[in-house]
Amino acid sequence: MSTSKDFSKGLPTQHNVLDGSKLRVLIVHARWNEKIVGALVNGAIEALVERHQVPxxxxxxxxxxxxxxLPFAARRLLDVSTRSGAPRAITATQYGYDAVITIGVLIKGETQHFEYISEAVTHGLTRVGLDTGVPVIFGVLTCLSDEQALARAGLTEKGHNHGLDWGSAAVEMALLGQANV
Ligand code: DLZ
Structure with missing residues (x-):
């Protein structure tokens, strides 16, 4: 008999209870691989609105x-959110958003482009989050084939839309350390 715990794949659903009704969230997405990216963006919005009551x-x-x-845009849009007088976020930073969800789909081709972009984006997005104090969700799929990407956007029969997880991750990270959580 196995004594190991049965951890399921993906983000566990207990995070559904988090209340995001006061949060402001920025989604920045790439236009490459539009159909797959579109499904992921819709998944993130669905989680924000339906699971977590983000208006x-x-x-x-x-x-x-x-x-x-994505990293440059995330940083620039955070910076102008303060200057443009956007409604204030509830978190104690100078920015107008409580979280940023960045979404893109990189699919490996025949050259090294994929590796260079993947690495630059990963480091860049990490840096934006640490430098600003605003959580930046890494919604970038780095896939070896179209099929892998379609499955991770919930566009195949057994696929799962990771955008849902990213929406919940954004709310959880935005609320991290908040006294009212
Ligand atoms: C150039 C490029 C390539 C080859 N592949 C992708 C991809 O699979 N997914 C994606 O989001 N973007 C790709 N790009 C575009 C680069 O991200 C970038 O927009 C250009 O190099 C201009 O800086």
Missing amino acids: HDHITIETVPGSYE
């Missing part, structure tokens, strides 16, 4: 050409 008008969506642009 629709507290969600801002911006796009960039490709995944490589």
Whole structure:
């Protein structure tokens, strides 16, 4: 008999109870691989609104050409959110958003482009989060084939939309350390 605990794949559903009704969330997504990215963005919005009660008008969506642009855009859009007088976030930072969800789909081709972009984006997004104090969710799929990407966007029969997990992760991280949680 096995004594090991049965951990399921993906983000456990207990995070559904987190209340995001006061949060402001920025979603920045790449336009490359539009169909897959679109499904992931919709998954993230669904989790924010339906699981966590984030109001629709507290969600801002911006796009960039490709995944490589995500770190720069996340940082720039955070910076202008303070200067443009955007409604204040509830978290104690100078920025107008409590969390940023960055979404892109990188699919390996025949050159090394994939490796360079994946590494740059990963480091860049980590840096934006640590430098600003605003949680940046890593919603970038790095896949070896179209099929892998489709499955992770919930576009195959047995697939799971990771955008749902990213929406919940954004709420959990935004509320981290908040006294009222
Ligand atoms: C150039 C490129 C390639 C080859 N592949 C992808 C991809 O699979 N997914 C993606 O989001 N972006 C890709 N790009 C575009 C780069 O991310 C970037 O937009 C350009 O190199 C311009 O900086």
